[in-house]
Amino acid sequence: MIEPRQPLYQWGQRMRAVIDLINDGSYPDMPADALLAASGTMGEIVQVGTHVDSGTPIYLVEFADRRVIGCLEEEIVPV
Secondary structure, three states: OOOOOOOOOOOOOEEEEOOOEEOOOOOOOOOOOOEEEOOOOEEEEEEEEEOOOOOOEEEEEEEOOOOEEEEOHHHEEEO
């Protein structure tokens, strides 16, 4: 079993997307490859979890349009 990595960010932190966040097919009610949040879009972490198989932190970020998107650390930065 892989030891989970400690998250760098915490619940409630304001974040900014550093890349365009594109639907990989896992976001419901949106076509695959749809733009979910453009680079520079601001949001807030509403939950922090861990990917079970890899131990990677996953951040659920609510962006301005009330869309909640799962993000990796390299996809977001604190504001």
